[in-house]
Amino acid sequence: MARPRSEDKENAILEAATRVICTHGLSAPTAMIAKEAGVSNGSLFAYFEKKVDLLNRLYVDLKAEMAAAALDGIPTESDIRTQVFHMWSNVIRWATDCPEKRRTLAHLSVSDDVTPESREKALGEIAGVAELVERARQNGPMRDLPLDFVAALMTALADATIDDMIRNPANADRHCAAAFDGFWRMIA
Template identity: 40%
Template sequence: MARPKSEDKRNAILSAAVQVIEEQGLGAPTARIAKLAGVAEGTLFTYFDSKDALLNALYLTLKDELREALAPDFPHTENLRERALYLWTSYVDWGVANPHKRKVMLVLSASERITEQSRAVGMQAFADAGMLIADCIARGHLRDQSPAFASAIMGALAETTMDFIVREPRQRQKYLDAGFNSFWNAVTQS
């Protein structure tokens, strides 16, 4: 009879994958991930059928963690600007607090190894954010553009904001405000 899988081992493998992928990219060997997680390589494949399955699970885990960071006190009843500011601040704060995960999520998001199914599941978790961006677009300068384009603009501005906050943490609020105002002015006319 097979032993039940341990959530602790699964989490150790995912945590090790973040570290190894950050250091070596997606070509990182599973043997290195397993060693860092403190498990045999065969054990890694007990939890994940293939390296691609591991990468997709890691992608969804990181997306879920980010969603949790955005969701706790989302101000559903506030005006559009306040909801956008909340989303912005929560995203930037998560990225600054989790630079390794942020980097790996960017690598995974750009990878062809992440399935369309994983991408769809990952995006379902951000329905509020998607609707918020669509509302911003409908009111402003980007009304003829896709939500993906506006999201990419937001992502690029957020990444720049995160980078500057990491370099100059004492200037956090200054960069947070400047980044948000740049995004807000890009997508709205108000």
């Protein structure tokens, strides 16, 4: 009986928030996000009751998108090292292809506005990644450590590698491969 809410507008707000937060940080005004999305200030609050709600939604969405990118086209017939390297490359390609998404995700990751519930949800989204890491380390020296911890070490290495690749594009591929080799010596 009434005018339906538009999914396009919600997406426009989320995409605008990614762009604006990338450059202005989490203190980016909602008015700026709304303007960038081509939507009125008031409408933003129709789609997301509070600014924190928008932030939490964005965090989960970006994590899910990154996880989906990581698992894209994994060669399941190949040996495990090849598969994990494929995943490693996927994550790094996603991060270098979408620097705005990565930067915004980095802002969100360290924010207190992102609730433990959202972080839990995001952990669920990256289950596929964890499963691959589990198979990779199961006969290696880190086989008795909690999987979460090993996954965190991998994420830390990948993140530092991406930072380096962005700062120093000339050696990007070489450093990407070298860091993966290091990671593999560590776990396998």
